[in-house]
Amino acid sequence: MSEIASMTVRSKKKYRWDRIGLVLGGMVLFSFGLAAWVAPEVGLDAQVLSHPQHNATVPGLATVTAIREAREPTVKSVKATEEVVLPCSCNKNVLKLAKNPYTEHRRAARNLPNSFFVKDKNEMNAGKRNGKLVEVSDARGYHISALSHSHAVLLPEVKELLEDLGNDFADLLEGTSSEGTRIRVTSLTRTVKQQNRLGRRNYNAIDQASTHSYGASFDIAFTDRPDNDADCSAPTRAIQQVLSQYQKEKRILVIPEKACMHVTLRP
Ligand SMILES: [Zn+2]
Structure with missing residues (x-):
């Protein structure tokens, strides 16, 4: 093996590790980026879905709204009993x-x-x-x-x-x-x-x-x-x-x- 050839091999080897490092780094960055990109989207969707006005326009979700409204007085009555006002x-x-x-x-x-x-x-x-x-x-x-x-x-x-x-x-x-x-x-x-x-x-x-x-x-x-x-x-x-x-x-x-x-x- 000539000196040039061996250098090429070494540099090839060195170059390959760099690439692996670059790819791994890229993957890590990409996955973080993906998470950061996806998370707010999920949150936003959840907010939109829970918005009563949005629900009212979607027939399938009207039931969900109705159930939540039906539950609301129960929640309120629990809150009301927390502060007892004695006569x-x-x-x-x-x-x-x-x-x-x-x-x-x-x-x-x-x-x-x-x-x-x-x-x-x-x-x-x-x-x-x-x-x-x-x-x-x-x-x-x-x-x-x-x-x-x-x-x-x-x-x-x-x-x-x-x-x-x-x-x-x-x-x-x-x-x-x-x-x-x-x-x-x-x-x-x-x-x-x-x-x-x-x-x-x-x-x-x-x-x-x-x-x-x-x-x-x-x-x-x-x-x-x-x-x-x-x-x-x-x-x-x-x-x-x-x-x-x-x-x-x-x-x-x-x-x-x-x-x-x-x-x-x-x-
Ligand atoms: Zn009397």
């Missing part, structure tokens, strides 16, 4: 109000202009038809809780009383951190059947022969704050102030009970 009690242990004797409540209930004994559901429906009873739903300052032993109806003038009570209560809290707190009405008009069912469960003399069966009374058991930013002191002071003012004005009769405030309109 503020309205009962004889918390509010300081004079007790009007029950005989007075009964007399008042019977003497209200539209008052009649709401014996059963038929009587109640008849009362609704002739305007002696009106349906009551949530309004400013108060809301009706889920009712199991009464119906959300009252004599028209008792509904007006509740509306005034709600407005005056809301006025007192407006502009404070307790704004939006609502009185929780837990019982309204009861038929005899509902009264008896309650009687068996809870032997409370006040509610056995009840002014609730005349559409003349309602119970307030709590005030509900919108969030935990403010404590119960302001709502409790407000409901105390409004009830005591109405009682002094001889507009209402009150019985502070163990679990609620029983309120009857005076004629």
Whole structure:
């Protein structure tokens, strides 16, 4: 082998290693480049697919959107239960109000202009038809809780009383951190059947022969704050102030009970 020839072989050998190195390096660079190129594309696709407007235009994906929307309230309710807002009690242990004797409540209930004994559901429906009873739903300052032993109806003038009570209560809290707190009405008009069912469960003399069966009374058991930013002191002071003012004005009769405030309109 001549010297030139051996050099050529050596340089050929050297040249070949360089090429291998170059190819390997190139492959590594290429694979990185490929990864960098592919990854954002996948992310972008996923974003596009999850976009509701995009889904709406693709019939096959509409189902996916629907399923996600159906799941959403569950997620929200889980979040909502994370921050528990406890209600503020309205009962004889918390509010300081004079007790009007029950005989007075009964007399008042019977003497209200539209008052009649709401014996059963038929009587109640008849009362609704002739305007002696009106349906009551949530309004400013108060809301009706889920009712199991009464119906959300009252004599028209008792509904007006509740509306005034709600407005005056809301006025007192407006502009404070307790704004939006609502009185929780837990019982309204009861038929005899509902009264008896309650009687068996809870032997409370006040509610056995009840002014609730005349559409003349309602119970307030709590005030509900919108969030935990403010404590119960302001709502409790407000409901105390409004009830005591109405009682002094001889507009209402009150019985502070163990679990609620029983309120009857005076004629
Ligand atoms: Zn009551």
